[in-house]
Amino acid sequence: MRTHFDLIVVGGGIMGTFHAYHAARQNKSVLLLEKDNFPVGATVRNFGQAVPSGLAGRWFHYGRRSLELYQELQAKTDLTVRKNGSVYIASDADEWQLANELYDYYQKIDYPCELLSRESCLEKYPYLQKEYPVGAVFFPGELTVDSPKLMKQFLAYCSEQEGVTYINNATVVECQSSNGKATVRLTNQKTFEASKVLICNGHEFRMLYPELFAQSGLIVSKLQMLQTVAFPELNMKGNILTGLTIRRYESFQQLPSYANLTTPAHYEELKKWGIHVLFKQALDGSVVVGDSHEYAGAQNVDDLGYHINDYINQLIIDEAKRIVSFPVEKMQMSWAGFYSQTSDEIYEHDIDEHIRIITGIGGKGMTSSGGYAEETIARIYS
Structure with a gap:
């Protein structure tokens, strides 16, 4: 060798x-x-x-190029790449305002997206709780x-x-x-x-x-994720992102209204644990749900522990039940993930x-x- x-x-x-x-x-x-x-x-x-x-x-531009790379590779070997898009579902007026601003921003730089009314959300995503969506912004070119x-x-x-x-x-x-x-x-x-x-x-x-x-300033995030039992009758295509995601992701933080965003009382405990709820249906029909975020410095990673916090899992499940109507509480497993990050x-x-x-x-x-x-x-x- x-x-x-x-x-x-x-x-x-x-x-x-x-x-x-x-x-x-x-x-x-x-x-x-x-x-x-x-x-x-x-x-x-x-x-x-x-x-x-x-x-x-x-990072948006790197991500856009990565979409092309994933699809080029998928044409050569099966990487399980599926082009079903991403949707951010707003649940209140503040989130809907940010969704509209993100739509306007991406229209200007020619990144395909469309706005969905409440009625369109419920028609396109019939597993949503009827009270949850105000509207949504959909990105058809994104991948799962x-x-x-x-x-x-x-x-x-x-x-x-x-x-x-x-x-x-x-x-x-x-x-x-x-x-x-x-x-x-x-x-x-x-x-x-x-x-x-x-x-x-x-x-x-x-x-x-x-x-x-x-001495690097790196920190580690511990996240908790869950996976439901298989739901063979459920057809959940693409990346299903929610109001909490709108409140967290970097692209929304650059928008005019983000500086005036306040946290409703029912989000306070979720914010404490860094929870934003999103969904993705796996190939076997189960649904991946999460996630939370806890932090420690690079030299103190062990402080995060290896355990799963049932309280955090229950917070995620309770918020998920507010969003979707299928029995999302039927879980088969949960796990902790870890990734490093930096302010730079x-x-x-x-x-x-x-x-x-x-x-x-x-x-x-x-x-x-x-x-x-x-x-x-x-x-x-x-």
Whole structure:
């Protein structure tokens, strides 16, 4: 087996894999190292929604490009990509005002969307509680995926069709530069060399450069998500986002009315736990529902705990029941996910000219990693 590559990527989540993919497309020799048997971090513990409409600034543009990339890949291998759109359902006058402003904003930059009246919402989404919608804004071009299946297929495609050397169960414990190259060492003492190493470590801060991460300002968000039993008669297409999402996502925060937004009393406890309720029906007919957000600094991740808080789950379920009419309380499982984030949009740090750390993308990873990684690789090899 070869031991020298043009690029080594540490971390086989969506961020790392897209960097490996784009480098391989530029005919670079690429080694992708994943510490687990299969990626089990934020990449596979999310909703599986590609929703550029919720992002702001350059991240919207990365997300829009990522939609194209997902669809290009889907034409070559089944990544479970489904183009069923996203809808933000407003439940009060303030949310409806923001939905209208977002519609106006995206009309100006030619990003397809449409406004839906209350009657149109209930006709298009008959599983909504009749009292919930005031109106909605719909984005027909956005995508839904099954994250674990997508990652398995994407990794296989990169390995089999793009020439990426992928090694799982490969924990990197050392990364150093010398003599014009970088060397990584695994727990089994194997070493690999490359002219460039990208470390896409998610919220794993202990294996490499722990002192750096302790001072990085990175924080970790713990989220709770749930999955219902299968509802074979339910036809819930696309990404179903709600009034709480309108109150949370970055794209709405840039709008004129957002500064005057107040929190109704019935949202106060949900806001305390960072809860915004959204839905996505999985391929088996079950529905993924969530989520909450609790935070800790990079050096205090253990404070978040590994447990599931039943009180938080019940808050999510109670709000979900206010929104949809099917028996959403019939749950089969719940889980905790973790992702790292920073106040600076993303954490990019050059150890030296050969080693770069890229993490802290927050909740934008599934939507925008494709476009972001494409730009990063183009810059490295320009």
